[in-house]
Amino acid sequence: MSCFNSSRLLDKTVVITGASAGIGAATAILFAKAGSNVILVARRDDALKKVQDQCVAAHKESGVSAGGKFATVKLDVSDRSQIAQFWDKVPADLRKVDVLVNNAGFVLGVEKVGEISESDIESMFSTNVFGLIAMTQLLVNHFKEQNSGHIINLGSIAGREPYAGGSIYTATKHAVRAFTGSMMRELVSTPIRVTEIQPGMVETEFSVIRFRGDKGAADKVYEGLEPLTGTDIAEEIVWAASRPPHVNLAEVFVLPVSQASATINHRPKAQQ
Structure with missing residues (x-):
């Protein structure tokens, strides 16, 4: 894990939605280990405070002298x-931001077209697309x-x-990919880097939210295989951020070994 202690990340300030x-919490903790400062953004204040405490502990354990400033911002990106x-909510000593990680996003339901509620459509687009764009426009300037x-x-x-x-969720993520690609082309004459991390099956609270709190239904999504974890994706995010300034990892597509596409996977444990 020496790459995460790279001097390129020391005392850098990272905003994570x-x-x-x-994935967001795991990413914050890894940046803390690498000697970065982290501004943690989310709707749940109590949960943010717990992650902040984990960042403080991770930074202390790493023994890195740089960085170690952490702040929470209660904010709904939708x-x-x-x-x-x-x-206005960011402490004055953390207002020189170096990295924005647009991680906030979710999926609701598995309804087919014609059955999807307007509120679910609006919620997913408001967070996954409009919120991401708004945060990006704020930070890109x-x-x-x-x-x-x-x-x-x-x-x-x-x-x-x-x-x-997954028509609405896939539509939002296609929008993110198009937006990211266009932005990278617009910023090609600047030193600003643009990266999209594209995970496959990751076991977090993601599927629990999709199935509206039904943990049993969520567990079946990953039954019989070993999915990615939040930390697996966090490592790719921090790796991308730690590359030399002239190196841009434009797209990082990450799958568990047992997955080949959105609908093709192998579940060896289910056969035992």
């Missing part, structure tokens, strides 16, 4: 008025002013391949 659990107040920065967007295999029962 959706940092209260799953609410653009809250995003507009972001800088900051990065342009300082002539440096890195935007890392959490896409998905769903942004590469549609599947039945």
